[in-house]
Amino acid sequence: MMPARIAILGGGVGGTLAANLLARKLKDQDVQITVADRTGKHVYQPGWLYLPFGAESERNLVRNERSLLDKRVNLIVEDFSRIDMERRLLVAESGAALPFDYLVIATGSRNTPEDVPGLAEGAYHFYSAEAATQLGQALRDFQGGTIVLGVGGLPHRCPPAPLEFLLLLDADLRRSGKRESVNLVYTYPIGRPFTIETVSDFITPVLEERGVTVETFFNPETVDPQQKQILSLEGTTLDYDLLIMIPPHRGAEVISASGIGDEQGWAPTDRHTLAVQGLERVYAIGDATDLPVSKSGSAAHFQAKVVAERIAAEITGKPLDEGAGLYNGHVMCFLETGNEQATTLNFDYDHPPEPPRPSRIYHYEKMLFNRTYWYIVPKGIV
Known part of the structure; x- marks a missing residue:
């Protein structure tokens, strides 16, 4: 047989x-x-x-x-x-x-920036090692102005990651004394800053506290790299000095x-x-x-x-x-909130996440997981 x-x-x-x-x-x-x-x-x-x-x-x-x-x-x-x-x-x-x-x-899944004309030429992202490295250089060269960070389409890998990046960036700019010279704008395709309502309710006051402008119902249609503008399907145009946009994804x-x-x-x-x-x-x-x-x-x-x-x-x-x-x-994951703090998202089909108050404990748990991943996850230890 x-x-x-x-x-x-x-x-x-x-x-x-x-x-x-x-x-x-x-x-x-x-x-x-x-x-x-x-x-x-x-x-x-x-x-x-x-x-x-x-x-x-x-x-x-x-x-x-x-x-x-x-x-x-x-x-x-x-x-x-x-x-x-x-x-x-x-x-x-x-x-x-x-x-x-x-x-x-x-x-x-795969990144498909070509789905939005001008996105590949006009925007940075961190959804590949090469792209993340290029973004790092762009941030080091950035002298001030408006940074627009958003999501180019749903669904995409690791839904909390754009928010994590935004909050890490805010904290990094504050540490370096540059935050007052930077206007942070966050865009999202639906009517709130995250797909899951409980997470959106958690993150909205955090974004307000950090001085982030939020543009909801923003689905990118085109990017003009020369004029440094991004236009949404809904008719909103945003000017930027640096554009960080998670590209659309496909299978x-x-x-x-x-x-x-x-x-x-x-x-x-x-x-x-x-x-x-x-x-x-x-x-x-x-x-x-x-x-x-x-x-x-x-x-x-x-x-x-x-x-x-x-x-x-x-x-x-x-x-x-x-x-x-x-x-x-x-699904269970961490959400970095900057300043060496994080929260957790733990949920299933019937139970939405209820993010606890951010703490250093969750941040260090995530750091530990990042370091031990190779030894515990692929081999099925956890």
Whole structure:
């Protein structure tokens, strides 16, 4: 009898954790577990937040994917561009093919600044190591004026990150004595400064206290780098001296190329089982899904555990324990508020977050997590 073939497309947080959990759960089974990743490098993306401030180095944020995987997991470094569901193959332009019986789509998301004319030329962001480094230089060169920081479209990775960056920037400008010469403007696509109402209620007085001007219902339409203006679909025009705009996001191209995703390339995913709708023995986790939860490493972390439980149960024939193998929308993350303080966001489908008062304890907990991530998350210790 042929071994069960499990392919995991993407070696980020969710893909790596799912592979390692499956290797442990199925150690006595005849299975082949393979992670297929485009680069073979695992990047700790939350660290990009700190690069522009010189509080982190790029080399600390990258590891070889192979070093994080269980020895029973195979790794293929290949850019698979299409999922052939009829033949149950991952197919690459190079001609390489990877057959599967079970598939976990963990392809993350991609920045698409080209969706807003002028954005790539006129704005900075920190949603890649290269972009964060460029932003850091722009901030060091900045002499004063108006900084517009906003979100170019929803959804995007790590929803609290723009607010975190804004508050870290405010604190940094105050420490350097430059805050009085800088006008900070924050834009957001909907009618409040964050998607979740309880978080918006928490952050609104913080922004007022820090002297930040908030422009809601601001969906960027065009950027004019020469005139240094950004125009919204709603008709608002903002002048800027420095523009920091989180680019729009879409799902991985492989999802759209395979006819699986919606218009933005997100895979239609069952909110509890994480099965891709209409496809047999195919699951999606992390940013790749169309679920109404944060596109974050935290969500991918909890979802990977669910998918590993479900696939292991199918292969072993053992029934799932009551409540196991179902995702409840759980996400837990920190939100930096500057001045070495932070709060936490802990929520699920039925329970919105109730951010506690910011404290140094939460900030240092986040710093500790950033340092220990490599040793505890991909390997499934937490």
